[in-house]
Amino acid sequence: MTNQLDKKAQAWSALFSEPMSELVKRYTSSVFFDKRLWQADIRGSLAHADMLAAQGIISAQDLADIERGMAQIGADIEAGNFEWKLDLEDVHLNIEARLTQLVGDAGKRMHTGRSRNDQVATDVRLWLRGELDLIADLLAALQKALLEVAAQHTQTILPGFTHLQVAQPVSFAHHLLAYVEMFARDAERMREVRARTNHLPLGSAALAGTSYPLDRERVARSLGMVDAQGVPQLCRNSLDAVSDRDFAMEFAAAASICMVHISRLSEELVLWMSQNFGFIRLADRFTTGSSIMPQKKNPDVPELARGKTGRVVGHLMGLLTLMKGQPLAYNKDNQEDKEPLFDTVDTLTDTLRIFAEMIGGQPDPQTGQLTGGLTVNSDAMRSAAARGYATATDLADYLVKKGLAFRDAHEVMAHPVNSAQGAGKDLSELPLATLQSFHAAIEADVFDCLSLQGSLDARNTIGGTAPERVLQEIALHRQRLG
Ligand code: ARG
Numbered sequence: 130m131t132n133q134l135d136k137k138a139q140a141w142s143a144l145f146s147e148p149m150s151e152l153v154k155r156y157t158s159s160v161f162f163d164k165r166l167w168q169a170d171i172r173g174s175l176a177h178a179d180m181l182a183a184q185g186i187i188s189a190q191d192l193a194d195i196e197r198g199m200a201q202i203g204a205d206i207e208a209g210n211f212e213w214k215l216d217l218e219d220v221h222l223n224i225e226a227r228l229t230q231l232v233g234d235a236g237k238r239m240h241t242g243r244s245r246n247d248q249v250a251t252d253v254r255l256w257l258r259g260e261l262d263l264i265a266d267l268l269a270a271l272q273k274a275l276l277e278v279a280a281q282h283t284q285t286i287l288p289g290f291t292h293l294q295v296a297q298p299v300s301f302a303h304h305l306l307a308y309v310e311m312f313a314r315d316a317e318r319m320r321e322v323r324a325r326t327n328h329l330p331l332g333s334a335a336l337a338g339t340s341y342p343l344d345r346e347r348v349a350r351s352l353g354m355v356d357a358q359g360v361p362q363l364c365r366n367s368l369d370a371v372s373d374r375d376f377a378m379e380f381a382a383a384a385s386i387c388m389v390h391i392s393r394l395s396e397e398l399v400l401w402m403s404q405n406f407g408f409i410r411l412a413d414r415f416t417t418g419s420s421i422m423p424q425k426k427n428p429d430v431p432e433l434a435r436g437k438t439g440r441v442v443g444h445l446m447g448l449l450t451l452m453k454g455q456p457l458a459y460n461k462d463n464q465e466d467k468e469p470l471f472d473t474v475d476t477l478t479d480t481l482r483i484f485a486e487m488i489g490g491q492p493d494p495q496t497g498q499l500t501g502g503l504t505v506n507s508d509a510m511r512s513a514a515a516r517g518y519a520t521a522t523d524l525a526d527y528l529v530k531k532g533l534a535f536r537d538a539h540e541v542m543a544h545p546v547n548s549a550q551g552a553g554k555d556l557s558e559l560p561l562a563t564l565q566s567f568h569a570a571i572e573a574d575v576f577d578c579l580s581l582q583g584s585l586d587a588r589n590t591i592g593g594t595a596p597e598r599v600l601q602e603i604a605l606h607r608q609r610l611g
Contacts, residue, residue, distance in 0.1 A: 159464050160213050163220045165471060167206050169255035170220050171199050173248060176351040177331060178239050180344050187238045194235035198228045219464075221245050221252075242341035243334060246371040246459040250330035250364075253466065255352060257380060260474045261323040267481035268316040268387075269610050272309050274489025276610075278503055279305040280603055283596040286581045287408060287510035288517055295517025298581045301505060302603070303594040308394055309606055315387040322383050326376040329354045333367035336458040368458040377466050378452065381445040384473045385438075391480055392438040395431035402428050406513065410504040415487045430483060437476050444469035514581050515555055518546050523578040523587065524556060531570040541568050 149157075175196065182192035202224055205211040217223045222245075229236030279302035289299035329352065332338070332345035348354075349361035356362055364370030401408035411428055419425040447469045455462055490502030521542055528538035544567045549556050557579035564571045577583045589595035 154215060154218075157218065157461070158215050159219045159467065160215060160217065160223055162471065163249075163464075163467050164206075164213055164223070166220050166249075166252045166256050166467075167224065168203070169252040169259075170224055170248070171203055173251045173255060173331065173352065174224070174239060175199055176348045177243055179351060180347045181238075181241055181341075183347060184342055184344055186241055186341055186343075187235070191235035191238050194232040195228065195239050198232040198236060199224075201231060202227055219245070219249075221248055242339045242343050243331065244336075244371070246335050247330045247333040247367075249463070250333075250371055250373070251352075253470070254326050254328070254330070254354075254376060257326050257376065257470065257474075258323060260478070261319050261326065261380070263478060264319050264474075264481070265316055265323075267478060267485065268312050268319065271481055271485040271488070272312050272316075272606065272610055274485045274499075274502070275305045275309050275312075276603055276606055277489050277499060278302075278505070279309070279599070282505060282507070283599045283603075285505060285507045285510060286514050286585060288514040288519055289594075295514070295519050297522055297588075298514045298519045298584050299594040300585060300596060300599055301507075301510060302596075302599045306599060306602055306606070308390065311390040312387070313606070313609070315383065315390060318383040318386065319380075322376065322379050324356075325379065327354050328362045328364050330364045330370035333364060333370035336368055336371055338367045372455065372458040372460070372463070374448065374452055374463060374466050377470055378445070378448045381441070381448050381469065381473055384477045385442045385445045387477060388434075388438040388441045388480065391484060392435045394484070395435040398431040399428050399435075402426075407509040408506055408513070410506070411487060412490075412501045412504075414501070415483075430487060434480050434484070437480060441473050441476055444473045511581065518549065518556055520556055520579050520581065520584045521546050523584045524575070526587070527575055527578045528568060528570060533568075533570070 178187065178192050178195045181187040182189055202211065211223075211227070213223055214226075217226050225236065225240060228239065282301035282305070283303075285301040286298050287301055287304065288295040289297050289304070329345060329349040331348050332343045345363050346361040349363055350359075354362050364373070398409065398411065400406055402411060411426075411430070413426070415428070415430040416426045417429045419427065448466060451462055451465050486502075488503050490499035492498065493500050524545065525535070525538040525542045528541060529535050533541070545556060545559060545564060548563065548567075549559055552559070557576060561571075561573060561575070564575060578587065586595050586597075589598055591598070
């Protein structure tokens with residue numbers, strides 16, 4: 130039996146006067162990267178074949194043959210025994226050709242009512258859906274790692290910065306919870322992308338739909354492309370179905386935002402780890418030494434994560450640009466969606482994994498306790514907060530409570546800060562008499578609010594840094610994450 134697909138050049142030869150050159154074959158083929166879609170491809174084909182049989186378009190025997198052949202192909206690929214052929218261009222044609230080789234005519238009937246255009250769109254969606262589920266789990270693990278550290282540091286005070294100038298004291302837990310909020314929004318974005326990715330293109334065929342009586346809803350159900358109520362989610366316009374890559378762009382955008390969050394955290398870890406801050410240490414396995422400067426420990430992992438953010442943002446730009454000039458419907462341009470998507474997923478998942486471990490540590494095999502996460506130098510944090518007049522706002526607030534208008538209180542405050550700076554002291558170290566010389570309303574209780582602790586405790590609104598609040602937030606996050 131001749132396998133048409135195995136002789137693709139000949140299969141088209143009625144129309145073509147010369148075979149494809151080797152260079153063009155290599156240029157146009159995608160199999161060496163899109164073979165990564167093999168599981169989704171087989172799953173999509175089986176759902177399609179099952180529906181063809183249910184609709185009486187192929188026989189029950191054909192379906193049984195297809196299932197048998199696909200089981201073998203899957204096992205061969207998994208075992209590394211599948212021969213991927215460049216001549217067969219992509220993952221779809223490779224699998225189909227092998228199926229026909231294994232089971233004969235049933236293999237040739239599998240593509241009835243289908244085109245590679247709706248097939249590839251389905252495969253990419255199915256594959257990405259699985260990766261989005263993994264990313265959701267990794268984001269949850271990272272949030273839990275941050276919460277673990279935060280729970281131990283609701284009383285650890287460090288300077289909060291604006292413009293990288295000491296602004297007001299905050300707790301380290303509060304600071305970490307800012308990132309938990311960011312990653313929680315990232316997870317929500319990923320869930321939304323998943324919902325829109327989980328729509329079925331199959332049944333759209335090449336671009337216009339098909340004349341076979343397909344049951345698209347059955348296919349959607351068997352692929353789990355349903356909403357929360359179990360209603361099948363179909364792409365409802367065939368032209369759009371085969372050419373839309375919104376889900377890929379949207380995912381790359383969500384991944385870019387998430388990497389930007391990681392990158393901001395990385396920048397802070399790098400700063401905090403420098404000798405000038407000395408706020409934290411990363412476990413040695415996340416750092417490297419210098420070949421010539423023995424004293425150095427370089428925060429390679431956060432630096433690299435900051436660098437890899439550029440690569441993911443680049444993939445977003447690549448995908449947007451890939452789509453911008455394409456007329457309806459499918460164009461070969463779309464084959465270029467895969468490498469940026471694959472690399473985005475790999476970069477993001479690796480980064481999330483490594484950050485969860487770098488911050489939270491890894492479970493001890495004996496006790497299950499997390500060890501080897503971030504080491505916090507609370508003393509260095511506190512003395513940095515004490516150095517920068519971080520409680521100046523509190524003194525202004527104190528005067529407001531004594532009846533001054535806020536703007537006037539703010540005005541008065543410039544003087545004590547000046548005076549403390551001149552004396553090389555913190556505000557809380559100025560004698561009461563000196564403070565009183567700036568405003569008569571100042572009394573001995575002023576020192577309660579000038580301390581770092583007093584400043585922290587006072588910020589007790591929802592979203593504030595007061596330890597009591599932060600503990601509540603930690604509990605809420607833990608409840609959300611289960
Ligand atoms: N490898 C192709 C892709 O990734 C599959 C679809 C090919 N369709 C076509 N009409 N040439 O987009």
